[in-house]
Amino acid sequence: MLLVQQIVNGLMLGSVYVTVAVAFTLTISILNFLNFTIPTLFMVAGMVSWGLAYFGLPFGLSGPLAWPAALACGAVASILCSLLVERFTFRYMRTRHGDSTEHAIPLVSSLGFLLILENLIRIFYGSDSQRFPGPSSDLTTQIGGIFVRIPQLVSFVIVMVLILGLVWMMKHTRIGRGLRAIAENPDAATILGVEPNKIVPVVFMLTGLLCGLAGALFAVNYGEVSPMMGEDIGSKAIAGMVVGGLGSLWGAVAGGIIVGLVEMLTIHFFGADAVQVAVWGALLVTLLMRPQGLFGHNAIGKGKL
Amino acid sequence: MLLEVKDLEVTYGRTKAVQGVSFGVERGEVVTVLGANGAGKTSLLRALQGARKPQGGQIIFDGEDMTALSPAARVAKGMALVPEGRQIFVSMTVEENLLMGGYMRRDDGVHGDLAAIYERFPNLGERRHMKATVLSGGEQQMLALGRALISKPRLIMLDEPSLGLSPLFVEKLFDLIRELNSDGISILLVEQNTHMALEVAARGIVLELGREMLSGPAAELAANPSLAEAYLGAA
Amino acid sequence: MSGYWIGIITILSINMVFAYGIYLAVATGQLNLGGAGFQAIGAYAAAWLSAEMGMPLYVTIPASILVTALIGFAFAFPILRLKGVYLVLGTFAFAEVVVGIIINSDALGGAMGLPVPDYIDWPVPVAGAVIAALICFYIMSTRLGLVVRAVHDDDVVSDLMGVDVRLVRVAMFALGAGLAGLSGGLYAHAYTYVEVQTFNASLSIYVLLYVLLGGAQTPWGPMVGAAFFTLVPEALRSLLPELKMAVMSALGVEGTVNPPDESWRFVLLGVVTVLMMVFRSEGLVTRRLVERLSHPFRRSAAVKEAEA
C-alpha cells in the first residue's frame, strides 16, 4: 500500500517536472537553444503571483478571485520575461558555422538574464520562502486510501493538450517548418522569406506560458513559493528532458515522469540522500547506453561529405 | 523594367565587394552576370534578395523601391534566389525542403507544384521522404532549384546553378531556363559555365573586383576577344 | 598590499585556473558543464590528504591535479561518445553525481565539510594561474593546438586528415580536468575549509560562462572571461552608490540617498553580460581581434593592397 502511494507520489511529482521539461524541449528541439532562463521564468511566475496576492492586485481585485487572478498575472509576467529573453539572446545568435559549441552562445546571455531576474526578485521580494494564499490543503483527494493531488491531475491534462497542439503545429504548419529552418540555417531561411523576428517569439511565448502554468500549479500545489523554487525543478526537468531525448516532446513527458518516479522510489528505498546520485546516475547510464536519450534523435549535423 | 539596380554598393568591413553597379532586367529577359572568383557576384545577388543590407544604391522591383524591405517582402513580391552552395536544410526531408520554398505562398497549389518538380527531377521524387543530408551533390543542387521554383517567382536569381550537375542535367537546367523564360519569368543568372550562359542570355554584365567592367548583348560579349581570354578559356 | 586586492586576486587566480581547465575541453568542441565536479574532486583530494594523511602542500597540490586528471580521463572515454547538448548534460550529470557521492561519504565529512590545516597565501594561486595560462598558451601555439582547433571545427574532416580525434578530445578533457582539480586544490588551501555545497551546479555554469564570454577561440578568452565575472561585481561595489546618486539627481531627487541594494550589482552584471553577447556573440576575445592587435601594420598593409 505504501509502495503504491509512493508510486502515485512519483507520478504526481513527475507531472510537475513534465511541464518544465516540455518547456526546455520546446526551445531545444525547435531552435537548438538550451534556454537556461526557464527555471527562472518559472520562479518569476511564482514570485510575481505571490507578490500580487500579498501586496495587492492591480485593478482592485480582491476576495476569492484574488489568487487565481494573481496567478494569471504571474503567467503573464513569465511570458513577458520570456519575450525579453528572446529579444536579447536568440536574435543575436547565428549558427554560422554550425560548429559543435555554437549552441552554447545563447547560454551565456540566458544566464545573464538569470542573474538579472533572480536579483530583481530578491530586491523587491527578498530571498525568503513565502506562503502562497491559495486553498492548498483542500485540493487533495483520496482514492482508495491513496492521496492524489487534484491540481497536479488538472495540470497534467492541460499539459497533454498543449503538447498535442504543439506536436501538430510543428508537423503541419508552416510556422513549425519555418522555426526548424531558422534553427538549422537562419541565412537560408531568411532568403526563403522566413522572418525570425516574427515567428521565434512564438516559441518564447509558449515557453513563458508553460513556465507560468508550471509556476501557478506549483504555488497552488505546495502552497509556497520562493526565489529558489526554480533550482531543483530546473535541474530535474533537464534530467527528464535528456532521459526522454531532446527531439521529442513526448520524450520529455516520459522523461519527466521517469525522473519523478526514480526520485520518489529512491527516497522510499534508500532515503533522500541517494536521490542526487540515483537521478543523475540514471541519466548517465541512459546516455551511455542510448546516446540520444530514450526517444530522441540526433542533433543537427553538418551534412555528409 | 522588372528589376532595376542603381549604384549598388556592398561592403564587408573594409572589403568593397560591389561598388556602384547599375543594370536592369526586363520582364521575361535572361541576364547573366559574369566575373572571376571574388568579383562580387554572390554579394550582388545576396543584396538583391535582401540577405545583406547594401551600403548604398537602390533596388527597384516592379516599379517599387525594395531597398529597405525584408527578404520576406521580396519573396512575396516574386523574387527568389538559388543561393551559392545550395544551402538546403539537411535535417529536413526532401519534401519539407521544397515546402520551405513555398513558405510565403498562401494558395493550396503547392502540392500540385511539388509533383511537377518531382517529374522534372526524378532523383528528388524517389527520395522525397529521405533526409536531404543523404542526397548527392547534384541532387542537392536540384533541390535548391526546385525550392526556388516552388515559390512561383517572377524573377529568379540563380547563383551558379550548374555547379555539381552532370552534363545531362546541365542541359536540362538550361532547357528549364529557356522554358521559364518563355513563360515570362525573368532570370538573373550567375554562371561559371560562360559559354552556355551567354547562349541562353539576352544580355550580360561582367564584374571585376566589384565594378561593372563590360556589359551589352550576350552575342556581343561572346565575341569580345578580351572577355574570351579572361573567362572562357581556350576550350 | 591591500588585503582586499589580495583577496580578490586569490579568487581571480583560482577562477582563472578553473576556467583554463574548462577551456581545454571547450577548445576541442566539448562543452564541459561538469566543472564543479572536477573542482570538488581536486579540493577534496587535497583536503583529505592534508587533513587525514597529514601530507604537506607539495604533495597535496600535485595530487589534486593527478587524481582529477585520472578521473577525468576515465570519465572521458565513455562520455565523449556523446555529442552536443547530450554531452553538456552528461558532464553536468557527472558533477551532480560527484557531489552526491561526497555528501554521502562520512570519510569526507559529508555535509559538514573538511577543514584543511595548511594555508596558502596569494602567491601560490597566482603562480597556479600563471602556469595554467602558460600551459594553455603553449599548447594552443603548437601543432597540437592547431589540431585541437580543427577538431573543434569539424571532427569528421579532422579524422580524415589523420587526426586521432578521440585521443585529442580525451587528452584535452583529462588535462582540463587536471587544471580544474588544481583550482580545487588551491581553493582548499586558500580557504582552509571545503564544504560540498560550494561545488554546486551554478559554479559549473559560471565557469563555462567565463570561457564562453571571454571567447573559446584563443587562450586569452578564459582569462578575460574570468576577470570580467570576478572584477565587474567588485568594481560595482564602489560604482553602484555613485550610479544611484547620478540616477537620483537626474530624477530630481534631492538630499541624502540611502545606499543602494547590493543585489543591483548582480543585476548590472547580468545586464552587461547580455549586452556583451549582443555585440560579441563569439566571445570578447576572438582570434581575429588578437591577430589584428598583434599585427596592426601587416594587416592594414595587406588590406590596402587587397583594396587597391
Next chain:
Amino acid sequence: MSGAPLLSVENLSISFGGLKVIDDVSFSLEEGGRLALIGPNGAGKTTIFNLLSGVYRQDTGHVRLGGQLIDTAPSRKRIGFGMARSFQNIRLMPHLGVVENVMLGQHSRADRPGGLLTPLSFFGRSQARAEAEALLEDMGIEVVPGQDVSTLPYGIRKKIELVRALAARPNLLLLDEPAAGLNGAETEELMAFLDRISASGVTLLVVEHDMGLVRSLCTRAVVLNFGRKIYDGPTADVQRDPLVLEAYLGPRHSDKSEASDVA
C-alpha cells in the same frame, strides 16, 4: 608499368537502408595514372570516395593501395598510406586561417615540419607555415592575414581544399569536382596545375562533370550509373559509348563529340 596497380578496387558494394548505392564496382589505377570517375548525379561517385577514405565501411569488396589491403583500416589511418582527398561540399575549418587550414593537411605526414609539441607560431614564422604558404602561392592564392575562410569566394575555397590535400604529400590524390565554381580560364589554370602535380608522380583520381577537364587531364575514365560501372576505358572513347551518352552526357554531346575532340 611495374605490374601491380597503385590502387585497386575489387567488387565494392554498399547499400543504405536497402538501397544499393554501389553495386559490385571494380577498377584499378596504376602508379602515376590519371583516372576520371564520372557518372550522372547520384551515381555513387562521392560514395566511392567515402569508401576509399573510410567514411563508410563497404558491405563487400576490397580496396588495395600499393598492394596492401586498406579497407579495414580506420579512416584516420588512410591518409597516412598516401591517399588524400578533397570534398565535394567544401569542408574547410571555419575558425582556422587559410594557412592553418593548409597546415592541417601536413598533420598525417611522417616527415611533417614541426612535431606535435613544437610551437608553430611562437617565434615568428615556422618551417611548417613557410611550407604551407609556399604551396598556396604555387596555386596562386593570395593570403590576407585575419581573413575568415568562410567569407572567401567559392572558387578560392575550392582551391584551398586542393592545396590542403596536397600538403599531405599524397601519392594518390582524390579530387571531388575540383573545377566546380571555376570559370573557363580558371579551369585551364587548374588543369595546368594538376598536370604539374601529375608530372611530379602523383596519381590522380578525379570526379568531375566538366568534360573538358576530364578529356584533357585524364587518360582513362570509369563511368558509373546507379552504382554500377558501365564503362571503363580511354576518355577519348567515352563519348562514343551509347550507354554513357544516354545516362550521362545527353544527346548534345554526341552531336558535338567529333568537333570537341579536337580541343
Next chain:
Amino acid sequence: GDTIKIGNIVASSGFLKSVGESAETAFDIAVREINDAGGVNGKPIELIRYDSGSDPRQASVGARKLIQDDDVLAILGPFSSGEARVALNDADRFKVLMIPTAASAPGLTDESKYGWRLTEDESKQFGRLLAALTASDIPHKTAEIVYVSDEVVANAAGTELYPTLMKAAGIEVGEPIPVQFKSFDMSAQVATIMKTNPDIVAVAGLPQSASKVIKELRRQGYEGRVIGSQIFADPNIVELFGPEGDGTLVVAGFWPGRTEAATTFNTEFLSELEAKGIHKLGAHHTDAQAYDGVYLLKQLMEKTGVTGDEDKVDEERAEMAAAMEGISFNGIVGDDICFVGHDAELPGYVIEVTGGKWTKFAEAPADKCE
C-alpha cells in the same frame, strides 16, 4: 582616527539576503544608540560594512579587507556558518576578534582562538524544549525525525542531537528521515511517517524546509505536534506555515517581552524594517544577538580603553581579544551572559505557534558557566 572602527561582514545579496538584511538593521540600531549616547571612550563607533554576497570566499576577502585595509578593531559577522568557517581562519591569522552573526554549526569555534559566538548550543536548546514537552500533557510517546541532510546544522541536529536527546527523554524515535534542502515535494518522506503516525514529528531544518514538511504532513492528515530546535525559530513562520503550523513548538534564544530594553529593540527593529519595505513579525534571536554583539564590543572597548588610533591598532586588537576571556555581559537576550569555550550561555524560550500567534510556552534560564 576620529572614530573607532568596527568591521561588519554581512550578506546583503545572494540567497541569504533577507535574513542578512534584518541582521544589518539590528547592527545599525545598536550603533546609532551607542553613538547618540556619546559613543565609546569619547569617540563614535564606525561600522565598516562588507557584503559577502552569501559567498564564503567573499567573506574571507571581507575579513582581509577590513583587517588589513580598514584597520578595524574587531569584526561582527560574517552571517552564516559556511562563511564563518572560512573567515574565522583569517581572523585567527591576523589575530582579530570575530563574532559571527548567525553561525550555529556545532563546534564552529572549537579550534578558533579569535572567534566567539553569542549563540546558544542547539542541543541545549532542544533539551529545554523536550523538558517542557515532557512536563506538559501533550502526547509524546512516539516520534519521528525529519532532517535536512545537506545542511550542516540541520544534519548534525537530525542525526545526532535529536535522537540522543529524545531517547534520553524516554521518547520512542524511529530512524531519522532525510530530506534535501532544495526539494519541495516531501510526500514520500511523509508517507513513510504516516505509516507509524507518531505523536511527535521533530523537524531539523531552516524555515522553508520545515514549512514544506509541515504542510505535507497536514495534507496527508497528520494530527500530532511538530517540534524543532532554534533552527527554524523565526517569528515569520507563523505566516509561512499558516494554519497548518498551528501547535508547532520551537525554541528561540530571544523573547521580546523579557526586559523593557528587549521590547524597545523589537518595536524599533520592526518599524525600521517596515520603513525599508521588509515585512517581519518579530525579531529573530539572531537579530537580537547581532544587536547585543555591538554592545558586547562596546563593553570590551570601554574595559580596555581603546582609542581607535591607527598606530595602536595591533595592541588594541590584542587587548580586545584578550578581554573576551571571562567576560560577563548584560544584553537584551539575557543577563550575566558568560562563555563556555567560545560560545555563550543563553536562556531559551519554548515558543508555541497557536492561533496565528508566537506565544511563550515555557522558558529556561541560561546555564551557569562553571
